[in-house]
Amino acid sequence: MSANLKGAMVDLIDVFHKYSGKEGDKYTLTKLELKNLLKNELGEFLEGPNDACVVEKIMRELDDNKDxxxxxQEFVGLVAALTVACxxxxxxxxxxxxGSKK
Ligand SMILES: [Ca+2]
Known part of the structure; x- marks a missing residue:
């Protein structure tokens, strides 16, 4: 795992392109590509990435410009939200x- 921010940024771009290049436009994720990314990269964070309804819902929430x-940019929103939650x-x-109560 990267221990520095620059490395983390490069990793983020690499991971996105690893999945976005499989089908359709190589700079965007289709529903199938998103599903594979969620399953392989975030399976332990997300409930039911194999569930079509869950993928559908995440897709709708991420797809800001409805294309x-x-x-x-839309993907980074998900990563930022998950990172804040972590x-x-x-x-x-x-x-x-x-034992602090703060
Ligand atoms: Ca979009």
């Missing part, structure tokens, strides 16, 4: 382990 595909989770864990 039926997810571009990099950070909150780690803060709670840290508070529990130190």
């Amino acid at each position: 039926g595909v997810v571009d990099f 950070n909150e989770f780690f803060k709670i864990l840290a508070r529990k382990s130190t």
